[in-house]
Every structure is written in C-alpha cells, then in structure tokens.
Amino acid sequence: ASTIGDLLKEEGLVSPRIRRKRTPGNLNELTDANRNNHVWSADFKGRFRLKDGSWCRPFTLTDNHSRYLLCCEPGTSETTTFVRGCMEAAFREGGLPDIIRTDNGSPFVAPGILALTQWSVWLMKLGIKTERTTPGCPGQNARHERMHLSMKTAMSHHDVFGSLSEQRVWCNGWRNEFNREKPHEAHGQVPPAKIWVPSPRSWDGKVPEVNYPEGAKLYKVGEKGDLSLNGRTFLSSALRGEYVRFLEVDDGVDVILFDRVILAYYDRAE
Incomplete structure (x- = not known):
C-alpha cells in the first residue's frame, strides 16, 4: 500500500x-537570487513625520539580483490595500517575479495556518512564492537594507516635506537617481538600470x-x-x-x- x-x-x-x-510552507532556505526577477524584497522604510505632523511610511520593493528599486512609495499606513496597490503598479512595469521576500510584519503575515494573509493568497494565485526572513535577522535581507541606508543618508532634514504629495515627488526623484546613477560594486560599478530588465512573465491585471x-x-x-x-x-x-x-x-x-x-x-x- x-x-x-x-x-x-x-x-x-x-x-x-x-x-x-x-x-x-517553510520548506526551503532563503533563495539566492541569481538572475533578474528571481527574488524581489518588500518592506517598509520605518516611519517619520512630515512637516504637517502626519506620519509617512514609505513602502519599498527591490529586485535582489540587480538591486533595481521597483517601488519607493510614501504612504500613511501599512495596509494590505496600500501594499497591493504599490505592487500592482510594479507588476505592470516589471512583470511578475518568482519569489517575494519579506519580514514577519503586517500585512505580510498573520497568526494562523502558514501565516497566510489576503496579500500572500493574492500572490499565490499569481504564481508568486513568498519567503520570510527569520525574526530579528534583518541581515537575511541585506541588499534591501543597504538600499534603505542609502535612502536614509539621502533624506536630509531638507528632504522631509510638508505633505505626502511633496514627499512622493522626492521619493520618485531619488528612486530614479538610485536606479540610473548609483553604481554597485557587485555589478562592476554599474547602476541597477543597466542590469535589470522586466520579467518575461508580464501581468495583464487579472487574478486567475x-x-x-x-x-x-x-x-x-x-x-x-x-x-x-x-x-x-x-x-x-x-x-x-x-x-x-x-x-x-x-x-x-x-x-x-x-x-x-x-x-x-x-x-x-x-
């Protein structure tokens, strides 16, 4: 039998x-990204106050292989709706990755079976696997954390603005600079935009x-x-x-x- x-x-x-x-659901070790769009990393870059007193929580998304910054979107909350909207825009620009790596915060995980959330179920239906770093081990997402450090360094006091829309203009400009002008030693001092190409898995906006x-x-x-x-x-x-x-x-x-x-x-x- x-x-x-x-x-x-x-x-x-x-x-x-x-x-x-x-x-x-946790059967494998973290994936070593060896090509474009193999593994993307997603996270929030902490939070800080705008000059109007409101909190800003930028959501960021990078391709681990090329270091290309797919999204740097300031928001007011860490919700499934906000993250999904950011990712939908990234999928339309860059197609679908094989894997998305996150930490164990909301809205990426929740208590219960496999820590499933509406966000992770949505990705599963798109054919995207998810993997999570070990709690308390940000070094497992080191490439993404280095991008966050670069962002923090660039964001001087004068780069914190009075409204979310003004902060968005700065984030978009810095994202363009990071992708097109910042050299990376791992790629022979070539900026990410010279390495990254969209995924062959294009997305039509439908969820099968x-x-x-x-x-x-x-x-x-x-x-x-x-x-x-x-x-x-x-x-x-x-x-x-x-x-x-x-x-x-x-x-x-x-x-x-x-x-x-x-x-x-x-x-x-x-």
Missing part, C-alpha cells in the same frame, strides 16, 4: 522526510483562479474562513471565498491543499 509520503510525492508536493522536520485537477474534491471556504466538515472547522480567514482541495493520503485521512500548498491534515474519524 502507498504511504502518505508516496502519495504526496506522486502529486509533486513534498517528501515525507522534509514534511516531518519542517513546517509546511487556482487550477485544480479535473475531478478533485473541492470545498469552498466560508466568509469567516471556515469549512463545513461535521460542523464548522476554522481554516484561515485569508482564504474566505476560495476553494481548497481534499486529497486522501491514508485510510480516512485527507491532506488539505490550497493550490499545491499543504495547509493541514483532516482525519475524518475525529
């Missing part, structure tokens, strides 16, 4: 050895539904993030309205999948 591991390997999911030792195999056993997640399984079973509020797949891997035991990511196991006898 097939073991759980055999069945998972047949589906191309995960080996039993790795499944036992690591939490699903997950494509499950024909005949797959599917359940729709309720508006509260739960499933109707001999009563209501909570799964993840980030998945509300989405379909998940139940794949039998042992007698009376199903693995619950979103796309090809293992969420949990369900024992029908319990």
Whole structure:
C-alpha cells in the first residue's frame, strides 16, 4: 500500500522526510537570487513625520539580483490595500517575479495556518512564492537594507516635506537617481538600470483562479474562513471565498491543499 509520503510525492508536493522536520510552507532556505526577477524584497522604510505632523511610511520593493528599486512609495499606513496597490503598479512595469521576500510584519503575515494573509493568497494565485526572513535577522535581507541606508543618508532634514504629495515627488526623484546613477560594486560599478530588465512573465491585471485537477474534491471556504466538515472547522480567514482541495493520503485521512500548498491534515474519524 502507498504511504502518505508516496502519495504526496506522486502529486509533486513534498517528501515525507522534509514534511516531518519542517513546517509546511517553510520548506526551503532563503533563495539566492541569481538572475533578474528571481527574488524581489518588500518592506517598509520605518516611519517619520512630515512637516504637517502626519506620519509617512514609505513602502519599498527591490529586485535582489540587480538591486533595481521597483517601488519607493510614501504612504500613511501599512495596509494590505496600500501594499497591493504599490505592487500592482510594479507588476505592470516589471512583470511578475518568482519569489517575494519579506519580514514577519503586517500585512505580510498573520497568526494562523502558514501565516497566510489576503496579500500572500493574492500572490499565490499569481504564481508568486513568498519567503520570510527569520525574526530579528534583518541581515537575511541585506541588499534591501543597504538600499534603505542609502535612502536614509539621502533624506536630509531638507528632504522631509510638508505633505505626502511633496514627499512622493522626492521619493520618485531619488528612486530614479538610485536606479540610473548609483553604481554597485557587485555589478562592476554599474547602476541597477543597466542590469535589470522586466520579467518575461508580464501581468495583464487579472487574478486567475487556482487550477485544480479535473475531478478533485473541492470545498469552498466560508466568509469567516471556515469549512463545513461535521460542523464548522476554522481554516484561515485569508482564504474566505476560495476553494481548497481534499486529497486522501491514508485510510480516512485527507491532506488539505490550497493550490499545491499543504495547509493541514483532516482525519475524518475525529
């Protein structure tokens, strides 16, 4: 008889050895970016007060290989709506990356299964993987942090303006300078714009539904993030309205999948 591991390997999911030792969704080490658009890093550059007294929280997005700065957008809050809007603009300009790396802050992660958020589910549907640095280890995102240091150095007192719109003008100008004029030792003192090219995975603005195999056993997640399984079973509020797949891997035991990511196991006898 097939073991759980055999069945998972047949589906191309995960080996039993790795499944036992690591939490699903954190199966791999951080990726070493070796080409353009392999890994992008996303973060907020702290916060500071504008001259009108309001807080400014710039969202930044870089390509790890070329160091190209795809986004430097000042905002007033660290929300899913704001981050998604910034990323949509970056995807239209630069196409889709393979992986996006973040820290463990909001809105990138949330308590619960795999730390899923509406943001990470959106990326999964676009075919983008996510990976997270270890809490308290900013050095794992060193290239992005060096860009933040360059930004902090450039932003003298005179570069803090009276309104968000004025600060946006400065951020756009500095982003252009960083990309086109700042040399990088790793690329022979060539600026990022000379290295980076858009991803071949262009984006048309549409978010596709997950494509499950024909005949797959599917359940729709309720508006509260739960499933109707001999009563209501909570799964993840980030998945509300989405379909998940139940794949039998042992007698009376199903693995619950979103796309090809293992969420949990369900024992029908319990």
